[in-house]
Amino acid sequence: MQRSTLREQLADALREEILAGRLSPGGEFTVREIAEQYGVSATPVREALVDLSAQGLLEVEQHRGFRIRRFSLSDFHHMIEAQTLVSEGILRHSPGLNVREAVPEAFTSIRRRAAAARTAALGGDLDILIAYDLRFWRELDALLGNPHIGEFLDRLRVACWAFTVPHLRRERHLEGRLWAGHLELADAVERRDTDETARLLHAHRAHALALATRLAGA
Numbered sequence: 014m015q016r017s018t019l020r021e022q023l024a025d026a027l028r029e030e031i032l033a034g035r036l037s038p039g040g041e042f043t044v045r046e047i048a049e050q051y052g053v054s055a056t057p058v059r060e061a062l063v064d065l066s067a068q069g070l071l072e073v074e075q076h077r078g079f080r081i082r083r084f085s086l087s088d089f090h091h092m093i094e095a096q097t098l099v100s101e102g103i104l105r106h107s108p109g110l111n112v113r114e115a116v117p118e119a120f121t122s123i124r125r126r127a128a129a130a131r132t133a134a135l136g137g138d139l140d141i142l143i144a145y146d147l148r149f150w151r152e153l154d155a156l157l158g159n160p161h162i163g164e165f166l167d168r169l170r171v172a173c174w175a176f177t178v179p180h181l182r183r184e185r186h187l188e189g190r191l192w193a194g195h196l197e198l199a200d201a202v203e204r205r206d207t208d209e210t211a212r213l214l215h216a217h218r219a220h221a222l223a224l225a226t227r228l229a230g231a
Contacts, residue, residue: 020064034182036081041077084175096170097218119156126148128195149199151167194217
């Protein structure tokens with residue numbers, strides 16, 4: 014296994030641990046502890062942790078190791094604001110939602126992700142929702158043909174989930190409380206319906222802000 018591949022796999026595994034709530038905000042650990050946990054050498058672990066730090070999920074503790082970042086409600090609001098500015102800029106720049114170059118298979122895959130995310134959201138299955146929600150947005154962003162925009166938005170979405178997951182884990186019932194408009198959004202984009210796309214994106218952000226504010230204040 015190449016070191017770069019192992020580095021990416023470790024980063025993915027640790028990111029999943031954070032999003033699953035198994036690594037809690039504020040938790041500290043060292044390179045050695047992670048290396049022993051996964052049975053690998055220190056070098057790829059250090060590289061993976063540096064990558065996650067660059068993505069904003071970890072903070073470096075001088076001479077102590079790493080700490081899982083604790084996002085505030087203010088951080089969450091700023092991340093949603095950043096997503097809003099980017100998405101509105103995209104819609105203004107490409108009012109016709111120029112996705113004609115997308116092959117039919119792309120929308121077939123997006124709709125599969127959307128259907129799975131919707132089912133998980135309505136059923137309150139957080140683990141499945143997070144996985145399919147992130148895949149849905151990544152594939153939708155890929156239609157833009159600009160990987161830099163996709164990487165930026167993906168980083169924000171992962172961080173938003175990192176903020177909300179600890180709060181959501183404390184809730185007893187999530188059925189019907191999570192945003193489930195993935196299929197409608199996929200349909201609007203495929204139809205190149207800019208107005209409906211903008212409306213659904215606004216509804217998604219409004220729902221996220223209302224839910225986060227309610228959970229953080231609980």
